[in-house]
């Protein structure tokens with residue numbers, strides 16, 4: 001966009017400069033031409049004036065000659081008075097001649113004229129006394145006067161012929177300057193005409209160029225307006241239509257469907273695991289992945305369907321016209337399958353999935369906004385049902401969802417407001433009966449609902465990613481509380497599989513240890529086998545990193561997963577916690593008893609200690625102890641207690657509970 005505007009500016013600047021140059025040129029030329037014309041006129045006038053002076057001088061010379069002749073004729077010495085009068089006239093005429101000649105000399109416009117006039121002025125100087133002298137002598141002695149007249153006549157004739165020659169020269173010169181003036185006038189006129197033509201042509205050229213530029217600017221403005229409109233309705237990253245475009249398209253599709261008695265489906269889709277990709281591999285890869293997803297979605301559509309990006313990793317499709325409800329399901333499944341295939345982005349092999357929610361018009365509603373909301377509700381259901389699938393909106397879905405959404409909002413606020421507290425449940429050493437550790441168990445002190453247990457909000461926190469800040473808080477709080485306990489008492493903290501997905505876990509653990517000052521060997525992290533299910537190698541690497549810092553790692557809820565034994569091989573755990581479901585039935589179920597036995601003996605052979613969870617009765621304690629468990633945990637010893645009661649609990653309750661049992665057993 002910048003390039004054309006620059007070139008237009010350059011053309012305008014060049015044309016402007018050219019026009020100014022032409023105008024200045026024409027003006028200077030006009031002034032110059034006028035000046036030359038005036039100069040030529042001045043030369044003509046000057047020469048005409050000289051010629052007039054010249055002719056005057058000539059006439060006066062004739063008068064001098066006549067006066068002198070008259071003086072000679074009347075010279076008889078008797079008429080002295082008349083002679084003096086003639087002499088005065090001669091003097092007067094001679095002065096007039098000399099004045100005219102010297103004026104011409106002064107005003108001569110060229111060097112040659114000046115030179116000849118100075119010669120003539122010399123002759124005039126010589127002729128003046130000879131004329132006077134001739135008259136004076138004639139008055140006194142007519143004979144001598146007559147001889148003297150001869151000398152006067154000669155100087156006079158020389159002057160006369162010089163004057164005649166000069167007149168000829170003057171006339172020729174006058175003719176020349178007149179011609180010159182006429183020629184200059186013609187030339188100036190011609191050039192003015194030529195320049196006027198150039199000016200007019202330039203004006204025409206400028207007008208044409210200006211029109212062209214104006215046209216170009218108009219076209220560019222129109223196309224940039226078009227581009228702005230396109231940008232306003234499209235997502236810049238993927239090129240797909242955006243939410244505004246989708247809304248207007250959906251409104252049109254709904255009207256059309258009503259007229260044609262057909263249906264419209266809205267499919268809202270969300271990418272599974274996109275956030276992790278973005279967080280771990282960086283935004284450039286996240287962006288490239290979104291572009292690839294958009295391309296794949298395009299391939300799933302029919303001609304009339306449109307897909308839009310609503311923001312982040314959320315997309316929507318409007319499928320219209322729709323003949324049968326099943327068509328929406330087919331499209332949704334196609335999208336899920338297409339998007340779940342592996343991607344190779346900038347050398348990274350990436351696997352993500354997609355969940356889709358569908359709402360239908362007119363079955364669910366005819367309102368565009370409502371339809372989008374319903375598709376979103378169905379999407380939410382698809383995600384909570386396990387992801388990688390689609391769900392069609394059903395009445396009643398929204399009530400559950402709204403409750404879930406409300407809980408999510410509450411949970412976010414609770415993290416901000418720190419409405420959580422940790423309770424601690426002792427882990428008792430079977431042999432010594434000592435409390436060798438405590439497990440931190442989170443509680444939510446809800447301002448309206450009272451104390452909420454972790455089962456109600458931990459899954460939601462895991463799903464929404466809120467487990468990351470929440471887990472960091474638990475680690476920090478547990479370590480801080482544990483510092484106040486006796487040095488040989490350990491603290492066990494649950495770590496969710498979701499906490500392994502980002503890079504934050506190691507930092508959170510190390511920060512908690514550093515800030516609290518707790519020795520790493522006193523911290524035990526409890527992880528479930530689910531953490532090892534996806535991206536096992538990444539999780540194992542994190543576990544090794546933590547173990548290298550001195551932190552202990554325990555496998556929690558052992559026996560409830562799918563391939564527990566296999567996971568035991570993937571990492572050298574420090575402890576196995578046998579799930580309470582086996583302990584609960586240890587007295588009645590031979591299987592449970594056998595499993596507890598198998599796990600404890602496995603622990604012995606692998607060098608891993610074992611803890612029995614959920615020991616509620618002395619009989620259960622008796623059994624797990626007989627099977628070889630090292631540690632026990634359960635309501636028999638204590639329910640989880642607030643931090644403030646831990647020291648009391650460490651001092652009194654537990655040892656007596658175990659010792660009682662121990663002595664019972666001994667007896």
Ligand SMILES: Nc1nc2c(ncn2[C@@H]2O[C@@H]3COP(=O)(O)O[C@H]4[C@@H](O)[C@H](n5cnc6c(=O)[nH]c(N)nc65)O[C@@H]4COP(=O)(O)O[C@H]3[C@H]2O)c(=O)[nH]1
Nearest residue numbers: 441442453454455458474494495496614615616633634635
């Ligand atoms: N019936 C019965 N139950 C017993 C007995 N002894 C202990 N329990 C309960 O068993 C759960 C033991 O923790 P868990 O298996 O790690 O199971 C925990 C753990 O998976 C999770 N959880 C708790 N706190 C946290 C936390 O801070 N972070 C994470 N990620 N998960 C947590 O929530 C689960 C439930 O915790 P709670 O409700 O506190 O439930 C606790 C505890 O109160 C017993 O004798 N009988």
